[in-house]
Each structure stands twice: as C-alpha cells, then as structure tokens.
Amino acid sequence: VQYADYTLWQRDLLGDVEDPHSEIAAQVEYWKQTLAGLPDRISLPTDRPHPQVASYRGDTVSFxxxxxxxxxxxxxxxxxxxxxFMVANA
Known part of the structure; x- marks a missing residue:
C-alpha cells in the first residue's frame, strides 16, 4: 500500500476535516481541547541552553x-x- 492510498482510505473512513460533523473533525477538536494550554517547550534539563533563535543546523554522528x-x-x-530500526532505537 502506498501512502497516497492510505490517505484516500483514511479520508473515506474519517471524512473531511472541513466538515464539522465528520469523525476527523471531532478527533481534531478533541486534541485541540486536550492539548490547549500546554507550553510550547517543556523545561527539561539540558547540557546547554537553548539558543534565542533556532539555527536549524544539524549534525551527523557516525558509528x-x-x-x-x-x-x-x-x-x-x-x-x-x-x-x-525499532530494536536499535530501543
């Protein structure tokens, strides 16, 4: 199954997000209410401070x-x- 096929199946099953009576619209509303008021960033201990402006630079670690x-x-x-992949991530 290609991703495009999955999205078409999902749309058939859940409806259009623009339709307020669709299942997907109800799910989106649920998560908007559930996640409302959460901070943009969770304060977790880090080894260095967050930059004031994101640089979007990445890095590579080889092994x-x-x-x-x-x-x-x-x-x-x-x-x-x-x-x-799942085992390596675990």
Missing part, C-alpha cells in the same frame, strides 16, 4: 558495529516481531 552484532540484533528483532 560502526560488527557483523556479529548486526546478526544478533536482527535475530532479536525477528524474535520480538520488531524491525531492526
């Missing part, structure tokens, strides 16, 4: 792991019913 570790991680993913 390597052995073929044996890769094989073991794939086995773990398969046994867990997860993807290798």
């Amino acid at each position: 390597e792991w052995s073929a044996d570790l890769h094989t073991r991680l794939e086995d773990l993913a398969r046994q867990s019913g997860a993807s290798l």
